[in-house]
Amino acid sequence: MRPHVDQRQAQVREILRVRGSVRVAELAQELGVSPVTLRRDIEAMAARGEIQRMHGVISKVAAGHAATAASVSARATAPAGDGGEGLVIGMVVPTTEYYYADVVRGAREVIEARGARLTVGLTRYLPGEDRTQADRLLSTGADGLLLTPTWDAGSPGPGEGAWTAELPVPTVLVERWAPPGHPAAGLDRVASDHAHGAARAVQHLAELGHRRIALASRETPTSARLRAGFEAAVAALGLEPAPAWPEAGAGAAAGQGPLAEAELFARTLDYLCTAVQESGVSAALIHSDTDAIMLIPRLQARGVRVPEDLMVITYDDEVAGLADVPLTAVAPAKREVGARAAGLLLDRLSAGAPQDVPRQHLELLPLLTVRP
Template sequence: MRLHVDQRHERVLALVRERGSLRVAELAAELGVSAVTLRRDVEALAGQGRVRRLHGAVVWPGGESAVEARARQVPAVENDRSARAASAEGVVIGMIVPTTASIFADIVRGAREAVAAQGGRLVLGVSGHVDTEDAVQAGHLLAGGAEGLLVAPSWSAGVPVGGQEQWLLDRGVPTVLVERAAPPGNPAAALDRVRTDRAHGAAVAVGHFAALGHRRITAVLQEGPHADRILAGYESAVRSLGLDDARGAPSVREHGDYESSVDYLVDAVRERGVTAALVHGDEDAIVLVPRLQARGIRVPDDLALIAYDDEVAGLADVPLTAVAPPKRSVGEWAAKLLLRRLAERGSGHEPSPRQHIELLPELRIRSSCGAKTLAH
């Protein structure tokens, strides 16, 4: 039976009086109401001076919450990392990703482990690459008690267009963008963010080709949120190293369009003298290799190849050299940054400057790029 608001208030008071302090999410679950409804109850009672509201918790007046007790017990010589870890006990973090496949499996895993290590809980929402679903998932997570958000929005180009960022700004909770960015001047550019420096990864791949003696190279990129950054790194490295880009201009293709990619690469090798290619991502590279071989282009003898993402590159028939984003670390850094923001908000301290963090991928060398030096 649903409690009247006055009955609910009395039940809240009784539970908080009995236990001294409770997490808002736990109290909402016990009373069978949404976290949003309970927050309103707590705000009303706090306004009357009948309870105290702390970050994510409600405390009996004059009492001490578990969070406060832990903070008091931490010696003054302990660093602020210890204080932040104590304040994260019981915190609920919402995370929204477009999919749990591909790179996001490890990103989610890294975030979950970082939150759990500080006593919190990660709750996941999946948008299915539908941009309007991001806001729906956020509303659901916040109503369920999430106090901050880690978000990889379903922005098809990796950046917001046409006001896609507005729902993020309207939520009013600490938010960290994950593997996404907003351009300077966009309001969402002021949000914290953690992402892979994909331009750097592409440049490392180009540099490896150059070190092996390749002068005419190209790239086959899949349309999506990372294509622009990979292309920018590729083109910058080609220019810096003085390679012959005119004979191997990159191809940006639609998802699943393998035949045009094969035609492009066969023509690049036979007609333009291209000897090396960067392919994004590695699942696509695995599909392309046997199709190229069926057309008489051998990897790596005729075409050295480096894949991007390294999800399954090492399992290919010809193990693929690959650019490997630091996926788990991206999730870990993003979660720790968000926990820090929540701790700052809870303590009332001046927030530290917002951060745009880029982690560098590494190149994992395998068979597909070959090792012989080509004539210049």
């Protein structure tokens, strides 16, 4: 690397150390370099786990993220040809944006480091599209699959998803679970322990003296696990339960069909305001970061001060550190999930790999990042 490249990247690290985050366009102007040149530096620094990047913004790596990035980087730089030469790995995910951007990145780094190639199919959460994409990847020569099916609760409902256990190639479920007795329960899987992540947030808030804590999470593939961990922690710590979360199907039950995005957001806002003003709730875990960042000014406009009246922890930690007042957040190890899943699948596909090795169910614990 030429000296001026070293110096420029050192400047970027120092700026992030002082400011925490910065927009890429502004940084290019400040450093007097072209956006193309700066993007090359950012790509190199992100690949080494030195910085985080998202939607035109880069930020410094929190301590927990640094450990994950270093772990992924170590595997990504392993000698090529470690049991993956010439293999094609198909990966079916809902999207390559937001949460799954890091999952795909972690998988890609490990797959390419071992001499294999990654191809991706997107479902956009459309019903049945996961099977369509899996079949397409198989028809183009995929030797194995990393699969994130569109299961609304993160696990299949009755009669759903049995096809995943009948695929003709080794398959690893990624950020999905199948209950005991379901055909897919015998597949390898790698996922975040979202229940632990929610419980860790409750524990932290209880340590700060909060006795009545709310969970605000729309219905997503993550929410069932979040709620289970949240409720278990509230009970284990002897905390006072918060008001019940509004029933998700209220609008549909009244014959109005599913609630629109704006209505769901309004219901969350109403729930939190009522919980604080009428039920003594003093803290909340909000899923996700974007919801929290949008909710906070609206809560304050309705007389709920944050953090004076309501301490907020967010779940996902995608943009929590970029809020006006950086928010404490729980971060699933997304990149590591992708890396572990890819490594597990490649191990299954390696020439000479024993066929009787027990299947594995790996759950990675999310990290709590406390911000002042």
